[in-house]
Amino acid sequence: MKIPPLEIYQAKKRISPYVTRTPLVRSHALSERCEAEIWCKLETMQPTGAFKLRGATNAILRLNEDQRKRGVVAVSTGNHGRGVAYAAREQGVRAVICLSSLVPENKVEAIKSLGADVRIVGNSQDKAEIEANRLTEEKGLIPISPFDHPDVIAGQGTIGLELLEDFPELNCVVVPLSGGGLIGGIALALKAASPKIHVVGVTMENGPAMVLSLEAGKPIEVEEEESLADSLGGGIGFENHYTLSLVQKLVDKTLLVSEDEIGEAIRYVFETQRMVLEGGAAVGIAAILAKKLEVHGQKVALIYSGNNIAEKTLKKVLNF
Numbered sequence: 001m002k003i004p005p006l007e008i009y010q011a012k013k014r015i016s017p018y019v020t021r022t023p024l025v026r027s028h029a030l031s032e033r034c035e036a037e038i039w040c041k042l043e044t045m046q047p048t049g050a051f052k053l054r055g056a057t058n059a060i061l062r063l064n065e066d067q068r069k070r071g072v073v074a075v076s077t078g079n080h081g082r083g084v085a086y087a088a089r090e091q092g093v094r095a096v097i098c099l100s101s102l103v104p105e106n107k108v109e110a111i112k113s114l115g116a117d118v119r120i121v122g123n124s125q126d127k128a129e130i131e132a133n134r135l136t137e138e139k140g141l142i143p144i145s146p147f148d149h150p151d152v153i154a155g156q157g158t159i160g161l162e163l164l165e166d167f168p169e170l171n172c173v174v175v176p177l178s179g180g181g182l183i184g185g186i187a188l189a190l191k192a193a194s195p196k197i198h199v200v201g202v203t204m205e206n207g208p209a210m211v212l213s214l215e216a217g218k219p220i221e222v223e224e225e226e227s228l229a230d231s232l233g234g235g236i237g238f239e240n241h242y243t244l245s246l247v248q249k250l251v252d253k254t255l256l257v258s259e260d261e262i263g264e265a266i267r268y269v270f271e272t273q274r275m276v277l278e279g280g281a282a283v284g285i286a287a288i289l290a291k292k293l294e295v296h297g298q299k300v301a302l303i304y305s306g307n308n309i310a311e312k313t314l315k316k317v318l319n320f
Helices: 006-015 028-034 052-061 065-070 079-091 105-113 125-139 150-166 181-193 209-216 243-250 259-273 283-289 311-318
Strands: 024-026 037-042 072-076 095-099 117-120 172-176 198-204 253-257 299-304
Touching (some): 028 283, 037 150, 052 150, 072 079, 150 181, 181 198, 181 243, 198 209, 253 283, 283 299
Parallel strands (some): 072 095, 095 117, 172 198
Antiparallel strands (some): 024 037
């Protein structure tokens, strides 16, 4: 199934009153270190602390009146649930968020604080999805996928449009890779403008569902493991309709980074930019610092996708 790039432009107009048009700032330290021009897209400055608000808002704004009355349900590793809960509250729509026991407590509490009904089910995103499917079938709730949903993908793709406006000369974008909604939307927007822009997806070594699915040519089930990049956990869904195909066609390279490399990246950003990133947002920096991605002489955009890291985890990583 295809998503026309025009959908991303329409999403940008639709969600602009409700989301932050985030700044693009230069990392002088990393640019000097790599002899490149490296800029960082601060999705950390969204009201929910992560990019997920874009796709969630677009999907909820697209609901008809009957669907609004029925309410929505979402499966999440944390940030999507928070985005859906926030967008639903703003539009007066009931939201039920299904999470696994691996979701950090700070993200669970943040979702609850937005008025959503939270269900903790099993120890994997796949188990939580079973509960969400039950609520869809038995209660008539409208499902909003964290990634494999055309309105969600179009919403995340608005980041790509902002990059084109603020940094039209970029030739490489480095994006955290999980279910593929973020990188799929961004790649769709950027490649429509210039097929030569190099799109790189980075994820953690612990349970890289999309990378394994790309290798197999079909969705692969993975056992979820604890990771600093918890927001990148979970599978891509056995009935994947959009994102696997988008990543296959539009993403030029995928890379894996270790837990130690992710931790080093979190420390580096804190020390050089005085910014806090969650592990899933730091994987691009991790790949560059570990020299798994060569960016010398390039004009690069890094997506700082979120900052919702648990305080105790951050203190441990920073050795506080």
